[in-house]
Amino acid sequence: xxxxxEVELEQPLPTIVAKVxxxxxxxxxxxxxxxxxxxxxxxxxxxxxxxGYGKTIAHGQWTIDKLTQVITNWxxxxxxxLKSIDIKLIHPIFVGDTIKFMGKVVAxxxxxxxxxxxxxxxxxxxxxxxxxxxxxxxxxx
Amino acid sequence: xxxxxxxxxxxxxxxxxxxxxxxxxxxDFFIDEEKYIKWEDVDIGMEAWSERVFExxxxxxxxxxEATENYNPIFRDEEFCKNxxxxxxxxxxxxxxxxxxxxxxxxxxxxxxxxxxxxxxGQKIEFYEPIRVGDVIRAKMKAFDxxxxxxxxxxxxxxxxxxxxxDLVAKWWATLILPLTKSHEEHKIxxxxx
Numbered sequence: 001x002x003x004x005x006e007v008e009l010e011q012p013l014p015t016i017v018a019k020v021x022x023x024x025x026x027x028x029x030x031x032x033x034x035x036x037x038x039x040x041x042x043x044x045x046x047x048x049x050x051x052g053y054g055k056t057i058a059h060g061q062w063t064i065d066k067l068t069q070v071i072t073n074w075x076x077x078x079x080x081x082l083k084s085i086d087i088k089l090i091h092p093i094f095v096g097d098t099i100k101f102m103g104k105v106v107a108x109x110x111x112x113x114x115x116x117x118x119x120x121x122x123x124x125x126x127x128x129x130x131x132x133x134x135x136x137x138x139x140x141x
Numbered sequence: 142x143x144x145x146x147x148x149x150x151x152x153x154x155x156x157x158x159x160x161x162x163x164x165x166x167x168x169d170f171f172i173d174e175e176k177y178i179k180w181e182d183v184d185i186g187m188e189a190w191s192e193r194v195f196e197x198x199x200x201x202x203x204x205x206x207e208a209t210e211n212y213n214p215i216f217r218d219e220e221f222c223k224n225x226x227x228x229x230x231x232x233x234x235x236x237x238x239x240x241x242x243x244x245x246x247x248x249x250x251x252x253x254x255x256x257x258x259x260x261x262x263g264q265k266i267e268f269y270e271p272i273r274v275g276d277v278i279r280a281k282m283k284a285f286d287x288x289x290x291x292x293x294x295x296x297x298x299x300x301x302x303x304x305x306x307x308d309l310v311a312k313w314w315a316t317l318i319l320p321l322t323k324s325h326e327e328h329k330i331x332x333x334x335x
Contacts, residue, residue: 018210022153030157031208033242035168037257040154043147048258060261065209065235072233076215079226081268082234088263134263141226 002075004108004115004140013074013103013119016066020058020097028062051092058093063101063132067121070103071136079141083116087134091125098126103136114139144171144257157208160200162243170255177252180287180294180319187284191244195278202232202274205239231271237302237311240272244280251282251298253319260318262295270308277305285314293318 018024022042029040037044038057045056064087071082093099100123107118116139123132146154146169154168167173206216211233214221222229245251253259272278285299295318302310 023157024208026150026153027157027208029168030154030159030163031205032238033163033166034238035154035166035170036255036259037146037150037170038259040168041147041150043149044144044257050258060263061235061238062209064264065211065233065238068234069209069211069213072211072213072215076213076227077225081271084265084267085234086263086265089261090263132263 002078002080002140004110004117007105007108007117007140009105009108011105013070013105016070016073016101018066018099018101020093020095020099022056022095025056025058025062025095028059032059032061034059034061053092053094055094058095058097060089060132063087063089063093063099063123066099066101067103067123067132067134068136070101070121071119071138074103075138075140081139083137083139085121085134085136087121087132089132091129091131093125093131099123099131106135116140145169146171160198160204162198162201163204166243170257173252173255174257177256178250179253179256180296183253183284183287183296185284185287187250189250189282191280191282193244193279195240195243197232197240197272197274197276197278199274201239202230202236205236206233209233209235227271229273231273234266234268236272237266237313240278240302241280241300241313241315244278250284251300251315253296254315254317256317256319258320262316262318264316265314267312268310269312270304270310272304272310278302278310294321295319 029035046054103119103121106120119136121134281301283299286297297316300313
Protein backbone atom coordinates (compact mmCIF):
# COMPACT_ATOMS: atom_id res chain seq x y z
CA UNK A 1 0.00 0.00 0.00
CA UNK A 2 1.28 3.46 -0.91
CA UNK A 3 0.73 5.79 2.07
CA UNK A 4 1.86 9.41 2.43
CA UNK A 5 3.27 8.74 5.90
CA GLU A 6 5.40 5.85 4.65
CA VAL A 7 6.77 7.36 1.44
CA GLU A 8 10.46 8.26 1.65
CA LEU A 9 12.47 10.92 -0.16
CA GLU A 10 14.52 9.55 -3.09
CA GLN A 11 12.23 6.51 -3.18
CA PRO A 12 12.07 5.27 -6.79
CA LEU A 13 8.78 4.52 -8.55
CA PRO A 14 8.43 1.39 -10.70
CA THR A 15 9.94 1.98 -14.18
CA ILE A 16 8.04 1.48 -17.45
CA VAL A 17 9.87 0.44 -20.64
CA ALA A 18 8.42 0.84 -24.15
CA LYS A 19 9.72 0.12 -27.63
CA VAL A 20 8.71 2.61 -30.30
CA UNK A 21 7.36 1.43 -33.67
CA UNK A 22 5.51 3.30 -36.45
CA UNK A 23 2.49 1.07 -35.71
CA UNK A 24 2.53 2.19 -32.08
CA UNK A 25 2.83 5.87 -33.07
CA UNK A 26 -0.02 5.65 -35.60
CA UNK A 27 -2.17 3.75 -33.10
CA UNK A 28 -1.63 6.57 -30.61
CA UNK A 29 -2.50 9.09 -33.33
CA UNK A 30 -5.87 7.35 -33.83
CA UNK A 31 -6.54 7.09 -30.09
CA UNK A 32 -5.59 10.72 -29.35
CA UNK A 33 -6.83 12.21 -32.67
CA UNK A 34 -3.43 13.90 -33.06
CA UNK A 35 -2.78 13.00 -36.69
CA UNK A 36 0.01 15.50 -37.25
CA UNK A 37 1.99 14.27 -40.28
CA UNK A 38 5.13 14.80 -38.20
CA UNK A 39 4.06 11.57 -36.42
CA UNK A 40 2.21 9.52 -38.97
CA UNK A 41 3.79 10.23 -42.36
CA UNK A 42 7.28 8.76 -42.90
CA UNK A 43 7.27 9.94 -46.55
CA UNK A 44 6.62 13.58 -45.63
CA UNK A 45 9.09 13.44 -42.70
CA UNK A 46 11.77 12.26 -45.11
CA UNK A 47 10.93 14.96 -47.68
CA UNK A 48 11.06 17.86 -45.24
CA UNK A 49 14.07 16.33 -43.46
CA UNK A 50 12.26 16.70 -40.16
CA UNK A 51 14.56 18.10 -37.45
CA GLY A 52 17.44 17.05 -39.64
CA TYR A 53 16.68 13.36 -39.06
CA GLY A 54 14.13 12.83 -41.82
CA LYS A 55 12.13 10.49 -39.63
CA THR A 56 8.75 10.61 -37.90
CA ILE A 57 8.77 11.27 -34.18
CA ALA A 58 6.63 9.85 -31.38
CA HIS A 59 3.94 12.12 -29.93
CA GLY A 60 5.05 14.31 -27.04
CA GLN A 61 1.62 13.54 -25.62
CA TRP A 62 2.46 9.82 -25.71
CA THR A 63 5.63 10.48 -23.71
CA ILE A 64 3.64 12.56 -21.22
CA ASP A 65 1.04 9.78 -20.99
CA LYS A 66 3.70 7.18 -20.22
CA LEU A 67 5.20 9.44 -17.54
CA THR A 68 1.77 9.82 -15.92
CA GLN A 69 1.44 6.01 -16.09
CA VAL A 70 4.48 5.81 -13.83
CA ILE A 71 2.32 7.66 -11.28
CA THR A 72 -0.99 5.87 -11.93
CA ASN A 73 0.66 2.42 -11.83
CA TRP A 74 2.29 3.34 -8.54
CA UNK A 75 -0.54 4.72 -6.47
CA UNK A 76 -3.97 4.91 -8.16
CA UNK A 77 -5.18 1.53 -6.86
CA UNK A 78 -4.45 2.75 -3.32
CA UNK A 79 -6.29 6.04 -3.86
CA UNK A 80 -3.40 8.27 -4.93
CA UNK A 81 -4.33 11.01 -7.42
CA LEU A 82 -2.45 13.33 -9.76
CA LYS A 83 -2.65 16.98 -8.74
CA SER A 84 -0.52 18.42 -11.54
CA ILE A 85 2.21 17.75 -14.06
CA ASP A 86 4.80 20.05 -15.61
CA ILE A 87 6.83 18.22 -18.22
CA LYS A 88 9.42 19.38 -20.75
CA LEU A 89 10.09 17.36 -23.88
CA ILE A 90 13.77 17.87 -24.59
CA HIS A 91 14.77 15.35 -27.26
CA PRO A 92 12.78 13.74 -30.07
CA ILE A 93 11.82 10.06 -29.87
CA PHE A 94 12.13 7.99 -33.07
CA VAL A 95 10.93 4.65 -34.39
CA GLY A 96 13.31 1.97 -33.11
CA ASP A 97 14.03 3.73 -29.81
CA THR A 98 13.52 1.98 -26.49
CA ILE A 99 12.38 4.42 -23.84
CA LYS A 100 12.52 4.05 -20.06
CA PHE A 101 10.06 6.11 -18.00
CA MET A 102 11.13 6.75 -14.43
CA GLY A 103 10.23 8.64 -11.29
CA LYS A 104 11.36 9.29 -7.74
CA VAL A 105 9.98 11.09 -4.71
CA VAL A 106 11.70 14.46 -4.22
CA ALA A 107 9.48 16.32 -1.72
CA UNK A 108 6.67 15.72 0.77
CA UNK A 109 4.04 18.32 1.62
CA UNK A 110 2.05 17.30 4.69
CA UNK A 111 -1.37 19.00 4.93
CA UNK A 112 -4.27 18.68 7.37
CA UNK A 113 -6.27 17.45 4.39
CA UNK A 114 -4.91 16.32 0.98
CA UNK A 115 -1.22 15.80 1.72
CA UNK A 116 0.80 15.50 -1.46
CA UNK A 117 4.29 14.67 -2.60
CA UNK A 118 6.40 15.81 -5.53
CA UNK A 119 7.69 13.24 -7.96
CA UNK A 120 10.54 13.94 -10.33
CA UNK A 121 9.76 12.28 -13.65
CA UNK A 122 12.07 11.62 -16.55
CA UNK A 123 12.42 9.46 -19.64
CA UNK A 124 15.57 8.33 -21.40
CA UNK A 125 16.37 6.49 -24.61
CA UNK A 126 18.61 3.48 -25.21
CA UNK A 127 21.66 5.76 -25.43
CA UNK A 128 21.00 7.13 -21.95
CA UNK A 129 19.94 10.51 -23.39
CA UNK A 130 17.16 12.22 -21.47
CA UNK A 131 14.17 12.81 -23.75
CA UNK A 132 11.78 14.29 -21.17
CA UNK A 133 12.05 15.76 -17.68
CA UNK A 134 9.48 17.14 -15.30
CA UNK A 135 7.67 17.06 -12.04
CA UNK A 136 4.31 15.76 -10.85
CA UNK A 137 2.42 16.63 -7.69
CA UNK A 138 0.52 13.64 -6.33
CA UNK A 139 -2.06 13.44 -3.52
CA UNK A 140 -1.52 10.36 -1.40
CA UNK A 141 -3.87 8.85 1.20
CA UNK B 142 0.72 22.38 -55.20
CA UNK B 143 -1.20 20.92 -52.30
CA UNK B 144 0.67 18.66 -49.92
CA UNK B 145 -1.19 15.50 -49.07
CA UNK B 146 -0.75 12.73 -46.59
CA UNK B 147 1.14 9.86 -48.27
CA UNK B 148 -0.68 6.66 -49.20
CA UNK B 149 1.59 4.78 -46.83
CA UNK B 150 0.50 6.96 -43.90
CA UNK B 151 -3.19 6.74 -44.86
CA UNK B 152 -3.06 2.93 -45.10
CA UNK B 153 -1.66 2.59 -41.60
CA UNK B 154 -4.12 5.09 -40.11
CA UNK B 155 -7.09 3.26 -41.67
CA UNK B 156 -5.91 0.05 -40.04
CA UNK B 157 -6.31 1.50 -36.55
CA UNK B 158 -9.46 3.63 -36.89
CA UNK B 159 -11.99 2.03 -34.55
CA UNK B 160 -14.30 4.39 -32.72
CA UNK B 161 -17.11 6.47 -34.15
CA UNK B 162 -15.19 9.68 -33.37
CA UNK B 163 -12.01 8.41 -35.05
CA UNK B 164 -13.94 7.44 -38.17
CA UNK B 165 -15.58 10.84 -38.56
CA UNK B 166 -12.45 12.86 -37.73
CA UNK B 167 -10.46 14.42 -40.57
CA UNK B 168 -7.10 12.71 -40.15
CA ASP B 169 -5.38 14.54 -43.01
CA PHE B 170 -4.19 17.70 -41.24
CA PHE B 171 -3.02 19.17 -44.59
CA ILE B 172 -6.57 19.43 -45.97
CA ASP B 173 -7.82 22.27 -43.76
CA GLU B 174 -4.41 23.79 -43.12
CA GLU B 175 -5.54 27.08 -44.66
CA LYS B 176 -8.24 27.42 -42.00
CA TYR B 177 -6.06 26.91 -38.97
CA ILE B 178 -5.33 30.01 -36.94
CA LYS B 179 -1.73 31.12 -37.41
CA TRP B 180 0.76 32.31 -34.80
CA GLU B 181 0.72 35.86 -36.19
CA ASP B 182 -3.11 36.01 -36.06
CA VAL B 183 -3.39 35.21 -32.36
CA ASP B 184 -4.21 38.12 -30.04
CA ILE B 185 -3.43 37.49 -26.40
CA GLY B 186 -6.66 37.39 -24.41
CA MET B 187 -8.78 35.95 -27.26
CA GLU B 188 -11.23 33.61 -25.56
CA ALA B 189 -13.88 31.14 -26.68
CA TRP B 190 -15.89 28.12 -25.59
CA SER B 191 -15.48 25.00 -27.71
CA GLU B 192 -18.18 24.74 -30.38
CA ARG B 193 -18.29 20.99 -29.90
CA VAL B 194 -18.60 18.82 -26.81
CA PHE B 195 -16.92 15.48 -26.09
CA GLU B 196 -19.33 12.75 -24.99
CA UNK B 197 -17.09 10.21 -23.30
CA UNK B 198 -17.91 6.73 -24.59
CA UNK B 199 -16.46 3.44 -23.37
CA UNK B 200 -14.93 2.81 -26.81
CA UNK B 201 -13.05 6.14 -26.68
CA UNK B 202 -11.38 5.29 -23.37
CA UNK B 203 -10.79 1.68 -24.41
CA UNK B 204 -9.00 2.74 -27.63
CA UNK B 205 -6.85 5.17 -25.65
CA UNK B 206 -5.89 2.55 -23.05
CA GLU B 207 -5.00 0.07 -25.76
CA ALA B 208 -2.84 2.55 -27.68
CA THR B 209 -0.98 3.55 -24.52
CA GLU B 210 -0.63 -0.07 -23.31
CA ASN B 211 -2.29 0.80 -20.04
CA TYR B 212 -3.60 -2.24 -18.15
CA ASN B 213 -4.41 -0.61 -14.80
CA PRO B 214 -7.80 -1.99 -13.57
CA ILE B 215 -8.69 1.48 -12.20
CA PHE B 216 -9.38 2.56 -15.79
CA ARG B 217 -11.58 -0.33 -16.91
CA ASP B 218 -12.64 -2.88 -14.25
CA GLU B 219 -16.06 -2.07 -12.70
CA GLU B 220 -15.85 -4.83 -10.08
CA PHE B 221 -12.30 -3.99 -9.04
CA CYS B 222 -13.09 -0.30 -8.66
CA LYS B 223 -15.95 -0.95 -6.19
CA ASN B 224 -13.38 -1.70 -3.49
CA UNK B 225 -11.32 1.45 -4.15
CA UNK B 226 -11.81 5.15 -3.40
CA UNK B 227 -12.80 5.65 -7.06
CA UNK B 228 -16.00 3.54 -6.80
CA UNK B 229 -16.08 3.06 -10.56
CA UNK B 230 -13.57 3.31 -13.42
CA UNK B 231 -12.12 6.68 -14.42
CA UNK B 232 -10.43 7.74 -17.65
CA UNK B 233 -6.61 7.99 -17.47
CA UNK B 234 -5.44 11.58 -16.80
CA UNK B 235 -3.93 12.14 -20.25
CA UNK B 236 -7.12 11.05 -22.03
CA UNK B 237 -7.47 14.83 -22.01
CA UNK B 238 -5.36 14.84 -25.21
CA UNK B 239 -8.11 13.05 -27.15
CA UNK B 240 -10.70 15.47 -25.80
CA UNK B 241 -8.51 18.45 -26.75
CA UNK B 242 -8.11 17.34 -30.39
CA UNK B 243 -11.80 16.52 -30.73
CA UNK B 244 -12.85 19.89 -29.35
CA UNK B 245 -10.66 22.03 -31.62
CA UNK B 246 -12.22 20.58 -34.75
CA UNK B 247 -11.21 22.31 -37.98
CA UNK B 248 -11.67 26.02 -37.47
CA UNK B 249 -12.01 26.64 -33.73
CA UNK B 250 -9.69 29.12 -32.01
CA UNK B 251 -7.31 26.34 -30.95
CA UNK B 252 -7.02 24.83 -34.43
CA UNK B 253 -3.33 25.82 -34.59
CA UNK B 254 -2.59 22.68 -32.58
CA UNK B 255 -3.11 20.76 -35.84
CA UNK B 256 -0.53 22.75 -37.83
CA UNK B 257 1.67 20.27 -39.73
CA UNK B 258 5.18 20.43 -38.33
CA UNK B 259 4.22 21.95 -34.96
CA UNK B 260 6.51 20.79 -32.15
CA UNK B 261 5.47 19.93 -28.58
CA UNK B 262 8.01 21.45 -26.16
CA GLY B 263 6.24 20.25 -23.00
CA GLN B 264 2.98 20.75 -21.15
CA LYS B 265 1.66 21.90 -17.81
CA ILE B 266 -1.66 20.55 -16.50
CA GLU B 267 -3.61 20.65 -13.24
CA PHE B 268 -6.13 17.88 -12.65
CA TYR B 269 -9.41 18.23 -10.74
CA GLU B 270 -12.59 16.15 -11.12
CA PRO B 271 -11.85 12.79 -12.79
CA ILE B 272 -13.40 12.01 -16.20
CA ARG B 273 -15.75 9.04 -16.50
CA VAL B 274 -17.66 7.31 -19.29
CA GLY B 275 -20.93 9.19 -19.79
CA ASP B 276 -19.44 12.61 -19.02
CA VAL B 277 -19.87 15.45 -21.48
CA ILE B 278 -16.79 17.66 -21.58
CA ARG B 279 -16.37 21.10 -23.06
CA ALA B 280 -13.56 23.63 -22.84
CA LYS B 281 -12.92 27.33 -22.58
CA MET B 282 -9.75 28.41 -24.36
CA LYS B 283 -7.83 31.61 -23.91
CA ALA B 284 -4.77 32.78 -25.84
CA PHE B 285 -2.35 33.07 -22.93
CA ASP B 286 1.12 33.88 -24.27
CA UNK B 287 3.18 34.02 -27.45
CA UNK B 288 6.88 34.67 -27.71
CA UNK B 289 9.95 34.00 -29.80
CA UNK B 290 12.84 32.14 -28.17
CA UNK B 291 16.00 31.23 -30.08
CA UNK B 292 14.15 32.10 -33.27
CA UNK B 293 11.28 29.73 -32.57
CA UNK B 294 7.66 30.81 -32.29
CA UNK B 295 5.95 29.61 -29.13
CA UNK B 296 2.22 29.83 -28.49
CA UNK B 297 0.48 29.00 -25.20
CA UNK B 298 -3.24 28.62 -24.68
CA UNK B 299 -4.82 28.34 -21.25
CA UNK B 300 -7.67 25.85 -21.42
CA UNK B 301 -10.24 24.99 -18.75
CA UNK B 302 -12.14 21.73 -19.17
CA UNK B 303 -15.50 21.30 -17.44
CA UNK B 304 -17.99 18.43 -17.27
CA UNK B 305 -21.79 18.40 -17.69
CA UNK B 306 -22.24 19.33 -14.01
CA UNK B 307 -20.06 22.39 -14.44
CA ASP B 308 -17.26 20.84 -12.36
CA LEU B 309 -13.74 21.84 -13.32
CA VAL B 310 -11.96 18.82 -14.79
CA ALA B 311 -8.55 20.26 -15.69
CA LYS B 312 -6.54 23.40 -16.38
CA TRP B 313 -4.05 23.01 -19.20
CA TRP B 314 -1.37 25.48 -20.26
CA ALA B 315 -0.92 24.09 -23.78
CA THR B 316 2.22 25.18 -25.61
CA LEU B 317 3.48 24.43 -29.11
CA ILE B 318 6.30 25.70 -31.31
CA LEU B 319 4.77 26.64 -34.65
CA PRO B 320 6.52 26.63 -38.02
CA LEU B 321 7.62 30.13 -39.17
CA THR B 322 5.01 30.19 -41.89
CA LYS B 323 2.42 27.60 -42.76
CA SER B 324 4.40 26.30 -45.66
CA HIS B 325 7.77 26.70 -43.97
CA GLU B 326 8.38 22.97 -43.77
CA GLU B 327 7.33 22.40 -47.36
CA HIS B 328 9.70 25.08 -48.63
CA LYS B 329 12.49 22.70 -47.85
CA ILE B 330 11.20 20.28 -50.43
CA UNK B 331 12.87 21.04 -53.72
CA UNK B 332 10.42 22.14 -56.37
CA UNK B 333 7.43 22.45 -54.07
CA UNK B 334 6.13 25.99 -53.54
CA UNK B 335 2.66 27.19 -52.71
